[in-house]
Amino acid sequence: DAGITQSPRYKITETGRQVTLMCHQTWSHSYMFWYRQDLGHGLRLIYYSAAADITDKGEVPDGYVVSRSKTENFPLTLESATRSQTSVYFCASKHTDTQYFGPGTRLTVL
Amino acid sequence: QQQVKQSPQSLIVQKGGIPIINCAYENTAFDYFPWYQQFPGKGPALLIAIRPDVSEKKEGRFTISFNKSAKQFSLHIMDSQPGDSATYFCAASRADNFNKFYFGSGTKLNVKP
Numbered sequence: 001d002a003g004i005t006q007s008p009r010y011k012i013t014e015t016g017r018q019v020t021l022m023c024h025q026t027w028s029h030s031y032m033f034w035y036r037q038d039l040g041h042g043l044r045l046i047y048y049s050a051a052a053d054i055t056d057k058g059e060v061p062d063g064y065v066v067s068r069s070k071t072e073n074f075p076l077t078l079e080s081a082t083r084s085q086t087s088v089y090f091c092a093s094k095h096t097d098t099q100y101f102g103p104g105t106r107l108t109v110l
Numbered sequence: 111q112q113q114v115k116q117s118p119q120s121l122i123v124q125k126g127g128i129p130i131i132n133c134a135y136e137n138t139a140f141d142y143f144p145w146y147q148q149f150p151g152k153g154p155a156l157l158i159a160i161r162p163d164v165s166e167k168k169e170g171r172f173t174i175s176f177n178k179s180a181k182q183f184s185l186h187i188m189d190s191q192p193g194d195s196a197t198y199f200c201a202a203s204r205a206d207n208f209n210k211f212y213f214g215s216g217t218k219l220n221v222k223p
Contacts, residue, residue, distance in 0.1 A: 041112075042112075044213070058210065104153055
């Protein structure tokens with residue numbers, strides 16, 4: 001299917017564990033983004049990438065790591081998960097002015 | 111500090127009503143203002159967007175009104191339908207960094223049949 005896929009869709013982990021959320025796009029858009037969505041905060045940008053091997057911080061990057069070795073993939077890693085990172089995570093890609101969002105990953109950190 | 115402030119947090123209207131969602135910003139460098147619609151369990155999707163050189167934009171039943179001097183913009187949904195029930199987010203971005211979108215906190219709309 002064309003578009004953006006995210007995996008897993010649901011994840012439960014424990015404090016201190018490393019977690020990687022996957023994002024894959026089929027369009028070859030240059031720009032990709034990671035957001036977290038929390039009640040009362042809307043969507044907040046964690047990291048974004050302009051192309052393979054080019055990444056930059058967003059509003060709330062602390063505790064997260066990203067990489068982009070291939071244009072189509074943009075994984076997000078929580079190196080040592082904390083309860084405050086419990087959230088819904090959305091990956092997006094951008095074409096012209098429009099951002100296209102994936103279906104999201106609901107992450108719970110116990 | 112939230113760059114884009116959105117209100118109300120939730121809204122209930124009857125079918126056929128005209129819900130209005132408001133957003134305000136402070137940064138005059140913002141020059142692109144999209145609205146995104148999100149259904150439960152889905153990612154947000156672009157609904158309509160406006161740039162500050164126009165005061166109004168319509169696409170079907172959805173209208174954005176833009177007041178540059180007041181630094182406010184709003185979404186109106188004409189003849190609202192139960193299928194419009196969703197969460198709506200406004201956003202803003204700057205010409206010098208158009209990849210950074212600042213989103214409002216969202217408005218959950220419920221259109222009753």
